[in-house]
Amino acid sequence: MSRIKANRMDLTYERYRDEFEARALSVLRSGWYILGHEVEAFEKEWASYTGSKYCVGLASGLDALWISFRILNIGQGDEVIVCSNAYIACVMGITINGATPVFVEPDIYDNIDAEKIEEKITGRTKAILAVHLYGQCCDMDRIMSIAAKHKLKVVEDCAQSHGNHWKDKKAGTFGDIGCFSFYPSKGCGAFGDGGAIVTDDSSLAEKFRIFRNYGSEKRYYNMVVGANSRLDEIQAGLLRVKLSHLDELNAERVRIADRYSAEIDNPAVTLPKVRPGADSSWHQYVIHCERRDELKEYLSEHDIDSIIHYPIPPHLQEAYRYLGYKKGDLPVAEKYADEVLSLPMYNGMTVEDQQRVIEAINRF
Numbered sequence: 001m002s003r004i005k006a007n008r009m010d011l012t013y014e015r016y017r018d019e020f021e022a023r024a025l026s027v028l029r030s031g032w033y034i035l036g037h038e039v040e041a042f043e044k045e046w047a048s049y050t051g052s053k054y055c056v057g058l059a060s061g062l063d064a065l066w067i068s069f070r071i072l073n074i075g076q077g078d079e080v081i082v083c084s085n086a087y088i089a090c091v092m093g094i095t096i097n098g099a100t101p102v103f104v105e106p107d108i109y110d111n112i113d114a115e116k117i118e119e120k121i122t123g124r125t126k127a128i129l130a131v132h133l134y135g136q137c138c139d140m141d142r143i144m145s146i147a148a149k150h151k152l153k154v155v156e157d158c159a160q161s162h163g164n165h166w167k168d169k170k171a172g173t174f175g176d177i178g179c180f181s182f183y184p185s186k187g188c189g190a191f192g193d194g195g196a197i198v199t200d201d202s203s204l205a206e207k208f209r210i211f212r213n214y215g216s217e218k219r220y221y222n223m224v225v226g227a228n229s230r231l232d233e234i235q236a237g238l239l240r241v242k243l244s245h246l247d248e249l250n251a252e253r254v255r256i257a258d259r260y261s262a263e264i265d266n267p268a269v270t271l272p273k274v275r276p277g278a279d280s281s282w283h284q285y286v287i288h289c290e291r292r293d294e295l296k297e298y299l300s301e302h303d304i305d306s307i308i309h310y311p312i313p314p315h316l317q318e319a320y321r322y323l324g325y326k327k328g329d330l331p332v333a334e335k336y337a338d339e340v341l342s343l344p345m346y347n348g349m350t351v352e353d354q355q356r357v358i359e360a361i362n363r364f
Helices: 010-015 017-030 037-050 061-071 088-095 140-150 202-211 233-244 246-263 292-301 318-323 331-339 351-363
Strands: 054-058 079-083 100-104 125-131 153-157 177-181 195-199 216-218 285-288 340-343
Touching: 010 017, 017 233, 037 054, 037 195, 037 233, 054 061, 054 202, 061 088, 061 153, 061 177, 061 195, 061 202, 079 088, 088 100, 088 125, 088 153, 088 318, 125 140, 140 153, 195 202, 202 216, 233 246, 246 285, 246 351, 292 340, 292 351, 331 340
Parallel strands: 079 100, 079 125, 125 153, 153 177
Antiparallel strands: 054 195, 177 195, 285 340
């Protein structure tokens, strides 16, 4: 009996192998490898898919975040609201610019508790970073209402939410800027690093295009001190193939998640909840268990891998010791860090392997 991995990306490649290889070969033969046809075409297709007017391809999801705050002129002395259980890259997007993250605890849906945002707003607050964790949207109605009331910018981190919705709109289309990662494990994952932003603001889009290319609009003429953050041609081409199948890939993950939710039955385990008004692309299927470490070990002994997303909340990371937080300051995030466990979830997972996961958890 083979070991069930927590994630497998090779199966999606095998499913669409001919398309991926034909597109890669086409790019290699083109002789154009940076900011060419594939990037331009992907930007148009991703903007259309998300329901945005503009998309700008970048080198990574982290670049999408920190460049967003840089272009919005949010930096030293400014504060940005962010969920306390976010992946650390979300916080880095804020602090790279010298701004200060202000943490708000998560709700029962593992995303920021929108009802607790307003109490954290001060005269220095400039933006809310809405992180759509695990493939499910935050309460964007409430967040956008708060932002309008206090005249705040909204940046959405959609790294884990490719193609899912809040009501009738896709993630990334509510705020000023939507940031995406195309890291290989993501829903529309590349075969290396990649990222993008979407926006309906033509001025912001143009600033991103200039900034990503050394701050240059015209070769050798530099308007600002920018960055080298360009989605490359091969990754853009491969992403175009993945995007053409994204809805069917997401639907497959929904079927796996639905089966987990229907058949996992163990009082020691709390299953993930989907917020009314949202759907989930199930980037991760994250359960909570007070005996998480025992469960993880039990699954491993039965040849089932799992992952903890994330074992240390950002405020307790060594990198952010300077912020002055101590254990106990953000008890919900800390509790979640001790409880969460991501079960195997990937495209191409067999019905038999799903059954093995379900039966193992039910026996625990």
